Amino acid sequence: MNYSTKAALEIKDPYFELDTAHFKDAIEDQGNQVIVHLIQSYPLHCPRCGQLMLKNGFKLVKVLGPSLHYEPTIWSIRKQKYLCKPSLNCPQTITKVAKVEDVKYHHHISQAIKQRVMMQLTVNESQTDIAKELGISDWTVRRVIF
Numbered sequence: 001m002n003y004s005t006k007a008a009l010e011i012k013d014p015y016f017e018l019d020t021a022h023f024k025d026a027i028e029d030q031g032n033q034v035i036v037h038l039i040q041s042y043p044l045h046c047p048r049c050g051q052l053m054l055k056n057g058f059k060l061v062k063v064l065g066p067s068l069h070y071e072p073t074i075w076s077i078r079k080q081k082y083l084c085k086p087s088l089n090c091p092q093t094i095t096k097v098a099k100v101e102d103v104k105y106h107h108h109i110s111q112a113i114k115q116r117v118m119m120q121l122t123v124n125e126s127q128t129d130i131a132k133e134l135g136i137s138d139w140t141v142r143r144v145i146f
């Protein structure tokens with residue numbers, strides 16, 4: 001991903017790339033919301049034996065990112081899953097998922113969600129409607145409220 005795209009999306013994690021392998025439009029404007037398809041993968045060593053771990057598919061997570069075009073913007077992130085097969089040095093199967101290293105990023109996301117949910121609550125929408133509109137789970141809405 002080039003620098004200006006990254007800057008426009010306010011992406012800080014160095015391992016995020018637009019998922020152009022799976023989507024023709026990695027930044028998809030659906031009219032009422034924008035979906036940004038991202039992929040996160042990097043070489044990872046097993047914490048126990050130090051071997052390079054095998055890539056083992058992806059875990060899809062959705063988080064609310066900074067708004068684009070004044071629309072709710074959802075980052076749909078394919079996070080790399082990793083596996084270390086049992087060996088002499090490493091008798092148990094070890095699995096890992098790619099991590100977003102930037103703590104500020106987590107903070108930023110949760111703040112963004114919180115603000116949006118609070119805004120929607122003032123217009124008296126139901127939790128389920130809010131969740132649907134923002135593309136987040138009911139659980140996340142509840143977590144913001146309580």
Ligand SMILES: [Zn+2]
Pocket residue numbers: 046047048049050051084085090094
């Ligand atoms: Zn290992």
